Amino acid sequence: MKGYAQFYDDYLVQKKTPGEIIKAKPGLASLWYDEPDHQYGRPASFYFQLEDLELLSAWSKVDVPVLTIHGEYDWIMSDEDHKIIANIANKHRPGMGTFVELKKTNHLLYTYDTPEEAFKGAPSGYYNPAATSAVLDFLRNQQ
Known part of the structure; x- marks a missing residue:
């Protein structure tokens, strides 16, 4: 590393x-x-x-509900990165930011058995349908 x-x-x-x-x-x-x-x-x-870019500053100006999805095996962005975005949204208006973590999932929302397979982008990975469910649940809760 x-x-x-x-x-x-x-x-x-x-x-x-x-x-x-x-x-x-x-x-x-x-x-x-x-x-x-x-x-x-x-x-x-x-x-x-x-x-x-001043991304944290930009996120602080967002005035709509925010969903951040992090894969447990994401080696590009940490769970803390996603939590910070949700927390910024919640600071602006409580309940505005939602953080979801998907188990055994990489940055591209593919599921793998191990972090090593996720890092390599092994062909054994497949799209995690829990990502779609998280988005749909989030959208339904906005009504």
Whole structure:
């Protein structure tokens, strides 16, 4: 994990592309799985801009009910990230924010038997229908 922390600090905080990082620190090359200047089909500059946004401030201005769904095996966003968003909504108006955690579920709302399978995105994963149920329950409660 130390290598990942170093890589993503260079990438998102220092605003170096993955290709630049690997060129400067070849020992981190095995951690990268995508293109030198892209991730998940988006240019590195997208992630630089996303990192610069004041997202907590933006969430504090939302004046509608908010549902945050976190998968237990989500390695991209923590449950705390989702709870913070729900808490911001509730601070604005109590009952406005709802947090739901889905067991054995990753960031893409796919279910896996282990966190390792979820991290790898193993083909054994399948969409967790509890995500749909959570959204529908949330929407029904807004009436």
